[in-house]
Amino acid sequence: MNQAHSSIESFDTAPARLTIHLDHVVANWRSLSRLAGKASVSAVVKADAYGLGLEEVSAALSRAGCRDFFAATIAEGARLRKILPDARIFILTGMWDGQQETVIAHRLIPALASIEQLSLFLALCRDRGPLPFAIHVDTGMNRLGLTPEQAIHLGADAHFSARFKPELIMSHLACPDEPTHTMNPMQLQAFQRVASAFKGVESSLSGSAGIFLGPDYHFDLVRPGIALYGGQAVNNVPNPMLPGVTAEARILQIRTVAAGDTASYGATHRFDADSRLAIVGAGYADGWHRAMSGSGVAFRSLKVPGAHGVVKDFSVPLVGRITMDLSIFDVSALPENYIACGDYIEIFGNYVSLDDTARAAGTIGYELLTSLGSRYVRRYRG
Numbered sequence: 001m002n003q004a005h006s007s008i009e010s011f012d013t014a015p016a017r018l019t020i021h022l023d024h025v026v027a028n029w030r031s032l033s034r035l036a037g038k039a040s041v042s043a044v045v046k047a048d049a050y051g052l053g054l055e056e057v058s059a060a061l062s063r064a065g066c067r068d069f070f071a072a073t074i075a076e077g078a079r080l081r082k083i084l085p086d087a088r089i090f091i092l093t094g095m096w097d098g099q100q101e102t103v104i105a106h107r108l109i110p111a112l113a114s115i116e117q118l119s120l121f122l123a124l125c126r127d128r129g130p131l132p133f134a135i136h137v138d139t140g141m142n143r144l145g146l147t148p149e150q151a152i153h154l155g156a157d158a159h160f161s162a163r164f165k166p167e168l169i170m171s172h173l174a175c176p177d178e179p180t181h182t183m184n185p186m187q188l189q190a191f192q193r194v195a196s197a198f199k200g201v202e203s204s205l206s207g208s209a210g211i212f213l214g215p216d217y218h219f220d221l222v223r224p225g226i227a228l229y230g231g232q233a234v235n236n237v238p239n240p241m242l243p244g245v246t247a248e249a250r251i252l253q254i255r256t257v258a259a260g261d262t263a264s265y266g267a268t269h270r271f272d273a274d275s276r277l278a279i280v281g282a283g284y285a286d287g288w289h290r291a292m293s294g295s296g297v298a299f300r301s302l303k304v305p306g307a308h309g310v311v312k313d314f315s316v317p318l319v320g321r322i323t324m325d326l327s328i329f330d331v332s333a334l335p336e337n338y339i340a341c342g343d344y345i346e347i348f349g350n351y352v353s354l355d356d357t358a359r360a361a362g363t364i365g366y367e368l369l370t371s372l373g374s375r376y377v378r379r380y381r382g
């Protein structure tokens with residue numbers, strides 16, 4: 001268990017709390033498995049499983065039958081190995097000099113992304129006997145990976161293939177969230193050429209969004225992250241995934257203000273009428289990005305809406321600047337005495353989508369999830 005998860009604060013009184021729906025994460029993995037057909041579905045659990053908890057999420061997916069996991073770093077991989085003795089654990093940043101012993105000790109599979117990393121790893125295999133590795137090829141993202149030419153050259157090298165067999169050959173799509181983008185078929189073609197140079201080696205091209213591009217994009221293995229956690233993978237279509245996490249904050253005080261009053265730092269929000277406010281116990285230190293305050297943020301000349309929360313079926317707007325530990329909602333629309341101190345306002349999860357809240361902050365669900373912070377009291381469901 002993550003240290004941050006054990007708290008002296010109870011879930012029922014915590015200023016800020018998260019409900020992690022492991023049952024939904026597992027259900028999402030199963031629906032992606034149906035979509036992926038013959039391809040097997042791994043789980044990308046980098047960055048603490050996008051903030052939901054590396055150990056809890058990975059254990060639940062492993063119980064459901066997931067065999068392959070992707071971490072970003074060897075530190076994440078080593079943590080994962082402690083709870084998953086038999087899984088294949090791939091490391092997306094590969095392996096650097098100095099990391100050899102950790103890779104061997106925890107049986108990690110680095111996705112080697114350059115000729116330098118490859119040489120280092122093959123030297124290690126010559127010393128210590130065969131070790132599993134993957135090859136990451138860049139087909140247009142221009143981030144990590146061998147060039148397609150380097151990879152094809154390697155695949156055609158009889159000396160190499162007689163002695164080394166990668167576990168996986170992989171690449172990553174740049175624009176899969178835009179199904180009609182010309183980068184998609186371009187990268188697909190480039191990757192098909194690379195994969196055919198590695199006969200009998202498993203291949204993988206797609207994360208969450210690529211799964212929705214159809215069977216051509218599935219190859220042997222797909223690597224979803226955000227869709228497992230309930231985020232929107234493909235732009236401008238209904239999101240079929242179940243929410244992986246609900247974030248809520250407790251109402252600590254309810255106060256009334258008069259027309260003409262203002263709220264929070266900078267006095268940026270002025271009330272047109274007498275109003276009722278609910279002050280809740282989460283702020284930007286809990287990943288409630290300050291930009292969610294909408295027009296309450298300095299330097300925004302346009303009157304843009306901020307995020308909304310939901311309390312007992314009512315949608316309530318955030319008003320004024322979000323502060324480090326506290327945020328303010330306008331609850332004037334609710335019947336009097338309908339809510340009280342101690343009630344919780346949801347910022348995203350069951351009633352407000354992660355992506356709508358992220359959009360109000362000018363960002364994406366991925367960033368919202370990975371900035372949730374360690375102060376929440378967490379409850380794991382399922």
Ligand SMILES: *Cc1c(COP(=O)(O)O)cnc(C)c1O
Pocket residue numbers: 044046092171172206207208209223224225226227
């Ligand atoms: C993060 C990542 C994924 C998962 O992407 P999602 O969009 O969250 O599904 C897959 N592959 C690579 C190489 C990644 O870096």
